[in-house]
Amino acid sequence: MDFELSDEQKQIRDLTREFAQKEIAPIAAEYDARGEFPRETIMKLGELGLMGIEIPVEYGGAGLDTLCYVLAMEEISKADASHGTIVSVNNSLFCNGLYKFGTKEQKEKYLVPVASGKKIGAYSLTEPQSGSDAGNMKTRAVLNGDAYTINGRKSWVTSGPVADFVLLFAMVKPELAHKGTAAFMIDTTQPGFERGKVEPKLGIRASATCELFFDNYRVPVTERVGQEGDGFKIAMSILDAGRIGIAAQALGIAQAAFEASVKYAKEREAFGSKIGDFQAIQWILADMSTRIEAARLLIYNAALKKTRGEKFTRDASMAKLYASETAMWVTTKAIQVHGGMGYSKELPIERYFRDAKITEIYEGTSEIQRIVIARETLKQFV
Numbered sequence: 001m002d003f004e005l006s007d008e009q010k011q012i013r014d015l016t017r018e019f020a021q022k023e024i025a026p027i028a029a030e031y032d033a034r035g036e037f038p039r040e041t042i043m044k045l046g047e048l049g050l051m052g053i054e055i056p057v058e059y060g061g062a063g064l065d066t067l068c069y070v071l072a073m074e075e076i077s078k079a080d081a082s083h084g085t086i087v088s089v090n091n092s093l094f095c096n097g098l099y100k101f102g103t104k105e106q107k108e109k110y111l112v113p114v115a116s117g118k119k120i121g122a123y124s125l126t127e128p129q130s131g132s133d134a135g136n137m138k139t140r141a142v143l144n145g146d147a148y149t150i151n152g153r154k155s156w157v158t159s160g161p162v163a164d165f166v167l168l169f170a171m172v173k174p175e176l177a178h179k180g181t182a183a184f185m186i187d188t189t190q191p192g193f194e195r196g197k198v199e200p201k202l203g204i205r206a207s208a209t210c211e212l213f214f215d216n217y218r219v220p221v222t223e224r225v226g227q228e229g230d231g232f233k234i235a236m237s238i239l240d241a242g243r244i245g246i247a248a249q250a251l252g253i254a255q256a257a258f259e260a261s262v263k264y265a266k267e268r269e270a271f272g273s274k275i276g277d278f279q280a281i282q283w284i285l286a287d288m289s290t291r292i293e294a295a296r297l298l299i300y301n302a303a304l305k306k307t308r309g310e311k312f313t314r315d316a317s318m319a320k321l322y323a324s325e326t327a328m329w330v331t332t333k334a335i336q337v338h339g340g341m342g343y344s345k346e347l348p349i350e351r352y353f354r355d356a357k358i359t360e361i362y363e364g365t366s367e368i369q370r371i372v373i374a375r376e377t378l379k380q381f382v
């Protein structure tokens with residue numbers, strides 16, 4: 001495997017790093033405290049081409065590869081994981097999904113504005129009774145004439161409070177279980193669509209999350225994405241790609257916590273020495289950097305497989321599982337290295353710790369990733 005970055009990949013990494021450190025990192029704590037959606041910086045990320053990184057230029061994107069997406073996600077999330085979440089959902093769950101499964105007309109109408117960052121996209125699969133068991137959705141889409149009528153309630157929709165368009169999954173024929181599902185493009189300005197209150201969350205507080213309510217919402221057949229019956233498979237296939245983005249988000253959080261810990265270990269003194277002179281701290285730093293590097297290699301591997309057009313379901317789950325658990329471990333240890341200061345809101349360490357937790361939950365919990373990895377492994381080695 002060749003992980004040597006091309007000039008284009010280095011350029012994207014450097015451009016994103018410069019923007020993220022200059023414009024995002026300084027505002028992250030304040031937006032986290034207020035739980036406010038950072039619209040201005042998200043719009044600027046759109047202008048830089050970072051809201052539709054892998055989408056071809058003709059559809060409003062930057063036309064870059066998955067490794068570019070991963071590098072950008074790491075840099076953005078290193079500055080602020082909330083921005084990382086918004087960018088990841090827009091890129092992987094909305095744009096990537098619509099590009100892969102949408103019609104030419106749907107792409108022109110919805111993908112161009114979202115990939116170019118002028119509008120915001122969301123993805124809505126989860127319901128109050130179906131998180132991990134995603135096939136058990138109750139939101140109904142009933143075909144009457146040339147339109148479906150949608151009724152139901154969706155939950156935990158990232159960017160739901162601000163989304164212009166939503167890629168929605170609903171049940172058309174409940175008797176067929178997951179084979180009776182379909183995907184639809186929802187225009188949030190249309191009647192029958194309502195948003196719930198913004199969820200108060202432990203971490204990624206500047207990314208907005210809410211429930212969505214559908215009350216006799218009418219969606220024309222032309223706005224169905226893919227075939228009737230394919231909804232669940234489309235949702236799963238999109239999540240494969242999404243999990244690479246969340247893995248890169250976890251990597252960015254871990255990298256930020258690690259760099260802060262190294263700096264602190266070189267500055268802070270105890271018992272007449274820098275704390276970095278003690279093996280207790282050195283071993284933590286050694287384990288942090290080893291785990292981060294292993295996570296990075298798993299992520300790059302999944303990204304390269306996706307770019308080459310190979311199956312990457314197992315690789316994406318491995319990358320997400322390992323990177324998210326690494327982020328949680330590294331941020332926990334980063335607080336320990338910083339002692340009382342790590343627990344204080346004066347430093348960003350406690351925010352890294354709070355933000356890391358969600359990466360073990362959304363787009364498939366660590367337990368779900370282990371199921372996917374085990375199933376794919378058993379299939380592969382028959």
Ligand code: CAA
Pocket residue numbers: 089123125126131132133134135156157158178179232233234236237239240313361362363364365368371372
């Ligand atoms: N790609 C394409 N098709 C897939 C697939 C994939 N990755 N995974 C499964 N399928 C297909 C299967 O081949 C199968 O097809 P057939 O019916 O033709 O045989 C069908 O889908 C059903 O598959 P399973 O029997 O494996 O389904 P399951 O009910 O056992 O569920 C699961 C599998 C892995 C547990 C799945 O439900 C899952 O991933 N759950 C987690 C859901 C999740 O990640 N939710 C997060 C939502 S998004 C979010 O977090 C919010 C946000 O905004 C960020």
